[in-house]
Amino acid sequence: MNQSIKPGDNPDLTEERLSGTFDTNSMAAVIYGSDKLAQRRREISEAVSRIPELQDSKPCPFMTREEKILEGSRKSAILNRLLPGLIDLDSFEETVFIHQEVIGIEGHPLALHESLFIPPIATQGTDEQQKKWLGRAQRREIIGCYAQTELGHGSNLRALETTATFDISSQEFILNSPTITSLKWWPGALGKSANWSIVIANLIVHDKNHGPHPFMVQLRDEKSHEPLPGITVGDIGPKMAFNGADNGFLGFENYRIPRENMLMRHSKVTPDGGYIRPPHAKIGYSGMVRVRSRMAAEQGLFLAHALTIAVRYSAIRRQGYLEDRSREVKVLDYQTQQHRLFPSIARAYAFIFCGFETIRLYDQLLIDVQNGNTSGMADLHALTSGLKSVVTHQTGEGIEQARMACGGHGYSMASYISEIYGVAIGGCTYEGENMVMLLQLARYLVKSIEMIQNGKSKNLGPMVAYLAANESEIDLNLGPNEYLKVFQYAARSQAWRATEKFQKLRNSGMSKEQAWNQASVELTRASRLHTRLYIMSTFINHVGSVVDQKIKKVLIDLLNVHITYEVMDIGIYVQGLLSSDQMDLIRNQLYVSLETIRPNAVSLVDSFQISDMQLRSVLGRRDGNVYENLFKWAKSCPLNDKDVLESVTKYLKPMMDKSKL
């Protein structure tokens, strides 16, 4: 049963919901990993909808940037007061969810506080440091951000220029921004809201540069909120989206902080200037790995937002005819519309399932690292680097298709899809630019192939074991596991092709760096295929583990959309394996799978259970009553407050009057 049906809804949408074959609450439990979390999301939504002061003061598209920041701060403050009665404060998921529900996706002053300020203190701070700052941060007595990127460098962390020089005599670090390019640039919440920051700066002790390390730095006075002497700080200006966030710049001039403000769980500077190395050179980058490990689920949900809007709207939008000339059809009945939207629904599910898996892997790694075992860091770094890149890119593509699937109204801010798009594609850049991160995964793939070449296949981890296989034929009777083999073939041959190109260039006498650069397009292709293979295999495994048979049946239908679409999409890489007859068969299976999933399309997006408050879309409203509300929305636009604007009285009218003479 679809739990979204209510009296007064658009009958076309109700008809869709009645055709669903499964219970949307049960599907939500599968999506969010447990019945409890899905249930809590519904309860929180319901509770929030009854609190007038948490509602939007006006539609976001009609707000200026200052109003958005004010609104985000207003709601954050109210939430902070009400949170204890609304959520389980120990649940990260509930905390993230309630902020999304109430404030939405455009950013707010505490977005980085939860995701990139508190976690480094908790994982990289010593017990004393945690005692000093963690409670204050959790109670929001201080607001923090994460300042790593600089005006001149974001990807190449080795070239960061901010310095933290240890002064033994005062037992302090002296922070400096020696050049214009060394200004910190981009950190969210830095511009106007945060008063503390984790700052990544080159640690210099006895004139020796030990590279980037994390420091706890107070930026603003806790009473007046004025920048402290030695600190230059401000907002970097409007962005493509995310304009409810105050991304900032930051410079230091001989700014002193106590020795105890370097996060010292792993690397340490002793009072006499001794330096103790961390157990793994990149342990300081673990905050980034944590965020990347959460990005697949987060991006899957951005895609889910856009698809909820586009699929619901496609069910109430009637345009053109099929057989029956007496009534126009729902645009959702066009095969092109289904082909545009349904593979993205499958991807959204797949990304969320992968996301929960990588969050679990990160949590496990964290325990291992705290116990001194850093051996899993390289694997998870490679996996999350590839995953964040592929998922953000495909999410962007899927959202843009969803916008186009809504025709003209998709282009209006009333659809809200352009904002979702702008926010989601930020993920292609933040937490590591996609190409750069694909190349990180490629290093891992090349190393794995070198192990095979050196007769050490047995040492390969499970995720790359397929690189050593030798598949050259595929059974025509294709099921999910055969599709997986097709994908393995594609990923394997591309990984070998790219590695051999790199090796050939090296053998021709080229430097390692030049050879890498000359092979890099092929290398990124290998990384994408490897990652898409991982997504497919995780999707297959996840569906296999579902117990509820009705839910499993529809997820298998969705999986069929996914595997057939994915294999068609990489056709060029499987030409050596599949005959044209086999490709035709897969193409036909894709078309059949689109038809099979059609009656469940609305229920599949309803199952994401994204409330109207969070969706902020006139087109995607749960009740489907779009047209009357589009008209209301347009009438409420501030431009319509007056019938005659100054633009007319001041310029157009005089021009027209003059022309009449």
Ligand SMILES: CCCCC/C=C/C(=O)SCCNC(=O)CCNC(=O)[C@H](O)C(C)(C)COP(=O)(O)OP(=O)(O)OC[C@H]1O[C@@H](n2cnc3c(N)ncnc32)[C@H](O)[C@@H]1OP(=O)(O)O
């Ligand atoms: C609500 C919206 C919120 C948005 C919030 C956004 C926040 C941010 O964007 S914060 C800033 C994020 N910045 C980045 O992600 C920067 C990206 N750059 C990097 O992460 C690194 O510089 C790099 C990984 C691209 C390269 O680092 P580098 O130190 O130069 O290392 P090498 O390339 O030479 O690699 C050496 C070796 O280390 C391995 N490695 C790198 N990172 C990690 C890691 N995190 N964990 C484990 N291992 C790591 C790398 O793979 C190499 O291994 P080998 O191939 O075995 O040598």
Ligand SMILES: Cc1cc2nc3c(=O)[nH]c(=O)nc-3n(C[C@H](O)[C@H](O)[C@H](O)COP(=O)(O)OP(=O)(O)OC[C@H]3O[C@@H](n4cnc5c(N)ncnc54)[C@H](O)[C@@H]3O)c2cc1C
């Ligand atoms: C919305 C948003 C929020 C952000 N929030 C934060 C934050 O809170 N804190 C923070 O510290 N930072 C933040 N950032 C900054 C972000 O992490 C960086 O912008 C990102 O890491 C990319 O670095 P860059 O800007 O230097 O890009 P560049 O590295 O300059 O990229 C430019 C081009 O060069 C290419 N390139 C660079 N290096 C290589 C290479 N080795 N091989 C091949 N190609 C290469 C890239 O692929 C890209 O095409 C944020 C950014 C955005 C957009």
